[in-house]
Amino acid sequence: MTATTLFEKIWRAHEVVAETADTPAVLYIDLHLTHEVTSPQAYSMLRERGLRVRRTDRTLATMDHSTPTDADQLFGRIPIKLESAAKQVSQLEKNCAEFGVELFAVGSPHRGIVHVIGPELGATQPGKTIVCGDSHTSTHGAFGALAFGIGTTEVGHVLATQCLLQRKAKSLAVNVEGTLPAGVTAKDLVLAIIRKLGVSGGTGSVIEYRGSTIRALSMDERMTVCNMSIEAGARAGLIAPDETTFAYLKGRPRAPQGTAWDEAVAQWRTLVSDEGATFDREIHIDASTLAPMITYGTHPGMSVALDEAIPAQGDAVYHKALAYMGLTAGQTMLGQPVQVVFLGSCTNGRLSDIEAAAALLRGRKVAPGVQFLVVPGSDAIKREAEAKGLDLIFKEAGADWREAGCSMCLGMNGDTVAKGAYCVSTSNRNFEGRQGVGSRTLLASPATAVAAAVAGVVADARQLT
Amino acid sequence: MEPIHSIRSRTVVIASTNIDTDQLMPARFLTTTTREGLGKHLFADWRYDAAGQPIPSFILNQPEAVGCQILVAGRNIGCGSSREHAPWGLYDYGFRAVISTEIADIFRNNSLKNGLVPVVVDEATHAWLLANPGVEITVDLEARVLRLPDGREVSFPIESFARYCLLNGVDETGYLLSQIPAIEAYEARVGA
Numbered sequence: 208m209t210a211t212t213l214f215e216k217i218w219r220a221h222e223v224v225a226e227t228a229d230t231p232a233v234l235y236i237d238l239h240l241t242h243e244v245t246s247p248q249a250y251s252m253l254r255e256r257g258l259r260v261r262r263t264d265r266t267l268a269t270m271d272h273s274t275p276t277d278a279d280q281l282f283g284r285i286p287i288k289l290e291s292a293a294k295q296v297s298q299l300e301k302n303c304a305e306f307g308v309e310l311f312a313v314g315s316p317h318r319g320i321v322h323v324i325g326p327e328l329g330a331t332q333p334g335k336t337i338v339c340g341d342s343h344t345s346t347h348g349a350f351g352a353l354a355f356g357i358g359t360t361e362v363g364h365v366l367a368t369q370c371l372l373q374r375k376a377k378s379l380a381v382n383v384e385g386t387l388p389a390g391v392t393a394k395d396l397v398l399a400i401i402r403k404l405g406v407s408g409g410t411g412s413v414i415e416y417r418g419s420t421i422r423a424l425s426m427d428e429r430m431t432v433c434n435m436s437i438e439a440g441a442r443a444g445l446i447a448p449d450e451t452t453f454a455y456l457k458g459r460p461r462a463p464q465g466t467a468w469d470e471a472v473a474q475w476r477t478l479v480s481d482e483g484a485t486f487d488r489e490i491h492i493d494a495s496t497l498a499p500m501i502t503y504g505t506h507p508g509m510s511v512a513l514d515e516a517i518p519a520q521g522d523a524v525y526h527k528a529l530a531y532m533g534l535t536a537g538q539t540m541l542g543q544p545v546q547v548v549f550l551g552s553c554t555n556g557r558l559s560d561i562e563a564a565a566a567l568l569r570g571r572k573v574a575p576g577v578q579f580l581v582v583p584g585s586d587a588i589k590r591e592a593e594a595k596g597l598d599l600i601f602k603e604a605g606a607d608w609r610e611a612g613c614s615m616c617l618g619m620n621g622d623t624v625a626k627g628a629y630c631v632s633t634s635n636r637n638f639e640g641r642q643g644v645g646s647r648t649l650l651a652s653p654a655t656a657v658a659a660a661v662a663g664v665v666a667d668a669r670q671l672t
Numbered sequence: 673m674e675p676i677h678s679i680r681s682r683t684v685v686i687a688s689t690n691i692d693t694d695q696l697m698p699a700r701f702l703t704t705t706t707r708e709g710l711g712k713h714l715f716a717d718w719r720y721d722a723a724g725q726p727i728p729s730f731i732l733n734q735p736e737a738v739g740c741q742i743l744v745a746g747r748n749i750g751c752g753s754s755r756e757h758a759p760w761g762l763y764d765y766g767f768r769a770v771i772s773t774e775i776a777d778i779f780r781n782n783s784l785k786n787g788l789v790p791v792v793v794d795e796a797t798h799a800w801l802l803a804n805p806g807v808e809i810t811v812d813l814e815a816r817v818l819r820l821p822d823g824r825e826v827s828f829p830i831e832s833f834a835r836y837c838l839l840n841g842v843d844e845t846g847y848l849l850s851q852i853p854a855i856e857a858y859e860a861r862v863g864a
């Protein structure tokens with residue numbers, strides 16, 4: 208038997224019809240996650256054609272992108288300020304009721320960002336194919352699932368047939384060896400990987416993250432890494448499941464139970480790239496040389512270490528990006544004044560992120576003039592954090608503790624950064640206007656976010672006094 | 673969907689690299705529940721000022737852009753969010769083809785499903801197109817070639833099934849639905 212990659216194994220197990228020169232493969236989808244933004248037109252298509260949702264048992268819906276994080280608006284004590292957002296949310300409720308899709312609506316204890324709740328429920332499992340009308344579906348690859356983002360037409364395809372037409376992607380191994388220095392996080396690692404690959408370096412590929420550094424990461428950290436695979440252009444990011452994965456999933460509501468659990472784990476253990484399997488491309492990273500990273504430009508590949516000068520060379524587009532950001536080539540990011548700090552998103556809105564931030568913030572105050580927004584990735588995370596009293600640490604420091612949702616990661620739910628303002632954000636995209644028209648995003652880890660909130664300028668969390 | 677064989681049009685050039693889908697269609701326009709009418713929001717933050725007035729220097733606000741069906745963009749257009757609202761907006765505005773040296777995966781997929789032909793060309797052809805905005809060219813989907821005004825023909829790759837669907841106005845949903853027996857057999861086989 209020839210040595211096979213993990214990606215290849217999952218792909219083959221889901222081929223309903225193999226690809227030919229003339230036709231793409233028909234690929235079976237085990238789990239379809241949906242949300243309010245990219246599904247309405249897909250349900251319209253079902254209606255127009257008189258189709259039903261073929262496998263409601265493989266479909267989950269949540270509302271996260273356009274929901275407000277302000278409790279009064281979210282729970283209907285006052286109207287949702289953005290009328291179109293309110294309409295989209297009620298449309299999802301209608302669609303799910305009509306088609307029999309399970310929905311985690313406002314008030315459900317399971318509601319949250321789509322890529323946070325899948326793993327939390329144990330619905331995200333090794334070896335599965337998982338899709339969602341959302342590019343950060345790559346997050347679920349942390350469990351050794353083949354998970355990727357699709358468009359709305361394809362959401363319709365999966366609703367109607369539980370399948371997608373796909374050409375097989377290439378494979379790219381990102382090998383990371385060595386120990387991350389103290390104070391250097393998974394977010395810093397993935398920013399360094401994207402910088403090395405470039406924002407289109409992963410185009411057409413499925414990444415498998417490998418090596419001792421990856422094996423040592425917790426599930427939350429692995430999700431942070433896989434989440435940003437798309438920022439290097441990759442279709443998906445994968446990490447082979449291991450004891451860390453099984454320990455995370457065990458006992459979760461949608462994970463197999465009893466003897467089914469033992470059988471599942473036995474099968475999951477086979478989900479590794481075989482010794483000697485070849486990848487279309489490989490890169491190597493030495494984790495021990497990494498430092499806390501921050502972006503300075505308008506795509507996630509434009510990043511530097513906190514004390515590293517912004518590169519001077521670049522084309523006209525590069526200099527336009529710097530002008531948009533109001534930054535100068537040659538300067539370092541340390542000391543750059545910031546007005547907003549955002550802790551949250553499907554990249555860094557999990558309990559461990561909030562715990563790490565709270566540990567740093569304890570006994571400190573948010574700098575005057577800085578708005579520090581803390582948004583848990585899900586309702587469950589919010590409850591757990593509150594049970595540990597973490598919300599009080601944020602509130603006492605002067606931060607704003609909100610309801611779960613995508614919030615300031617993208618400007619469509621009322622949480623925005625003002626034109627020209629700088630926001631240190633733990634999210635994943637620093638595109639022009641991503642956080643609001645004219646907003647200037649500096650992507651970084653939760654630790655760097657807290658340091659900035661306390662100092663009022665970009666600062667190194669390792670030197671917080 | 674209407675069949676597409678070839679597109680003959682003048683080009684609009686937007687040379688920026690890495691034009692992400694947040695630029696093509698900012699998030700605040702995603703609260704729509706239909707596909708129509710997004711053309712007016714295409715490139716909204718590059719096209720309009722804070723008061724909603726057209727910014728004259730932006731190409732889509734200039735008279736020569738009117739009626740153009742081919743967009744020539746810098747390397748790696750369509751990166752970022754999977755929002756299909758981006759190709760919907762381009763199509764609704766009137767574009768039928770997008771040319772670049774690299775086109776991001778999800779955006780390329782979404783484009784193919786909406787009658788927008790993604791055309792990936794070599795660096796030299798791209799450089800020539802960037803340097804000659806407004807030239808009339810032909811994207812010949814049937815022959816898989818781009819025809820330049822001087823008669824040069826540049827071939828481009830396109831996934832064969834997507835091309836078949838575009839040429840025949842077939843949509844992929846129908847094809848997938850015809851696979852239901854195979855899907856049922858798969859489900860029975862793996863116990864799904």
Ligand code: SF4
Nearest residue numbers: 343552553613616617
């Ligand atoms: S948190 Fe941001 S990146 Fe994640 S799903 Fe929401 S909008 Fe997308």
